[in-house]
Amino acid sequence: xxxxxxxxxxxxxxxxxxxxxxxxxxxxxxxxxxxxxxxxxxxxxxxxxxxxxxxxxxxxxxxxxxxxxxxxxxxxxxxxxxxxxxxxxxxxxxxxxxxxxxxxxxxxxxxxxxxxxxxxxxxxxxxxxxxxxxxxxxxxxxxxxxxxxxxxxxxxxxxxxxxxxxxxxxxxxxxxxxxxxxxxxxxxxxxxxxxxxxxxxxxxxxxxxxxxxxxxxxxxxxxxxxxxxxxxxxxxxxxxxxx
Amino acid sequence: xxxxxxxxxxxxxxxxxxxxxxxxxxxxxxxxxxxxxxxxxxxxxxxxxxxxxxxxxxxxxxxxxxxxxxxxxxxxxxxxxxxxxxxxxxxxxxxxxxxxxxxxxxxxxxxxxxxxxxxxxxxxxxxxxxxxxxxxxxxxxxxxxxxxxxxxxxxxxxxxxxxxxxxxxxxxxxxxxxxxxxxxxxxxxxxxxxxxxxxxxxxxxxxxxxxxxxxxxxxxxxxxxxxxxxxxxxxxxxxxxxxxxxxxxxxxxxxxxxxxxxxxxxxxxxxxxxxxxxxxxxxxxxxxx
Numbered sequence: 002x003x004x005x006x007x008x009x010x011x012x013x014x015x016x017x018x019x020x021x022x023x024x025x026x027x028x029x030x031x032x033x034x035x036x037x038x039x040x041x042x043x044x045x046x047x048x049x050x051x052x053x054x055x056x057x058x059x060x061x062x063x064x065x066x067x068x069x070x071x072x073x074x075x076x077x078x079x080x081x082x083x084x085x086x087x088x089x090x091x092x093x094x095x096x097x098x099x100x101x102x103x104x105x106x107x108x109x110x111x112x113x114x115x116x117x118x119x120x121x122x123x124x125x126x127x128x129x130x131x132x133x134x135x136x137x138x139x140x141x142x143x144x145x146x147x148x149x150x151x152x153x154x155x156x157x158x159x160x161x162x163x164x165x166x167x168x169x170x171x172x173x174x175x176x177x178x179x180x181x182x183x184x185x186x187x188x189x190x191x192x193x194x195x196x197x198x199x200x201x202x203x204x205x206x207x208x209x210x211x212x213x214x215x216x217x218x219x220x221x222x223x224x225x226x227x228x229x230x231x232x233x234x235x236x237x238x239x240x241x242x243x244x
Numbered sequence: 245x246x247x248x249x250x251x252x253x254x255x256x257x258x259x260x261x262x263x264x265x266x267x268x269x270x271x272x273x274x275x276x277x278x279x280x281x282x283x284x285x286x287x288x289x290x291x292x293x294x295x296x297x298x299x300x301x302x303x304x305x306x307x308x309x310x311x312x313x314x315x316x317x318x319x320x321x322x323x324x325x326x327x328x329x330x331x332x333x334x335x336x337x338x339x340x341x342x343x344x345x346x347x348x349x350x351x352x353x354x355x356x357x358x359x360x361x362x363x364x365x366x367x368x369x370x371x372x373x374x375x376x377x378x379x380x381x382x383x384x385x386x387x388x389x390x391x392x393x394x395x396x397x398x399x400x401x402x403x404x405x406x407x408x409x410x411x412x413x414x415x416x417x418x419x420x421x422x423x424x425x426x427x428x429x430x431x432x433x434x435x436x437x438x439x440x441x442x443x444x445x446x447x448x449x450x451x452x453x454x455x456x457x458x459x460x461x462x463x464x465x466x467x468x469x470x471x472x473x474x475x476x477x478x479x480x481x482x483x484x485x486x487x488x489x490x491x492x493x494x495x496x497x498x499x500x501x502x503x504x505x506x507x508x509x510x511x512x513x514x515x516x517x518x519x520x521x522x523x524x525x526x527x528x529x530x531x532x533x
Binding site: 030031034035037038039040077078079082084086088116117118119120121122125126132133134135235239242243244 | 297298299300301302303311312313314315316317319320323362366367370375376377378503504505506507510511
């Protein structure tokens, strides 16, 4: 045994400093370059921030622990791409704090679930999964349809997101509460305003089939229906995708 | 601190001593240290061959230039080339001729049934018999048409799907939009129950018949016989998308309905959509040998 190391081991402060130094190497090489390498997040068209209603749905998704059974990460494997569609891009989760990639699939991947089913189906399925899909082990979430969405907190939610770097502007934050309710209202008078703030192609409709209230179900379905629909990955050229 | 040599084991001690107990400094077996060196060697080869080290603005690509994305894109490309060759037959004839061809049916029916279970079964049921809100695709009654090319168009563009070429069909919300009163709606419920062979309130029937002619037959056909292929269902059979009981019927007429069938154009390949259209057709039609 080298005596140099023996000496080091006997010096608790020096030894602690050396341990910290060596342990931080991993972080230095794995994390630090991500801040300076600018090709990790692809430059793609179509990405936009979540609307407040979608963000509320995302919060419910996190709260209910959907990520424990569902991933949102289509891997670069043929079997994944065949079943779920184009593999996920880093850019597609650039506004996700925290991301929902997940690591376990008890149920299918949801990264591109948007548009695959109708709102009606999602509502029926979330209320009673086994009524629609025989033998499903997914729990029911019927209470979401009976719970009013707490729209008041969406302003603070947007502020929190903007603090971690999501580009919500003054106007998004000012109108957050109004926009949350308006997106779930088919007769909304501010339809154009939402589109102006968040872009074309926003789903504005009554998601849960109950026009009288904005429920947590509205928010969750609005979120599910936009997942994976923003970037047209199929239209990207191979050179743009390969890293 | 006294390092001693232990004759029995042939090893030195560590020099530590606790209450007269000394500890041998037996080295780790060679095979373990060697395998450790080997893993280091392996990782060095890996760094050289594969993408590995990040630096400030980029990362080392490795001599092989491997990229998992490139790999999967290539695999998909080559498998779709293979598939294209084998599915050329699917586009060699017009779809209505393919639909009547028993050899084609033998060749594609099984793989199409898997496609159906993966993509359509959640709504229409793996047996195609439908469930509440999602129509039966096996029966005689068609919202649109049972011509194979029409079925294919339904799958491609969807119904009320938001696709530019969607099929559009909406049942008017007669109650909510204040076109009919509550009483008129209960008369219509009685009428719809009568034409579908259910028990009903005879007293309401006469005015119900009249109301139906005025308000409903334009979409549902005379006497609710359907057949207009414009998205409105037959009301005289005993299959219901939403339900034939008085409460559901009255809800349907009061709130209207607008079922959504998603568009599959951007989700499935043209060939898969064609197979599915044929499959739906085959499940509801007997072919002549």
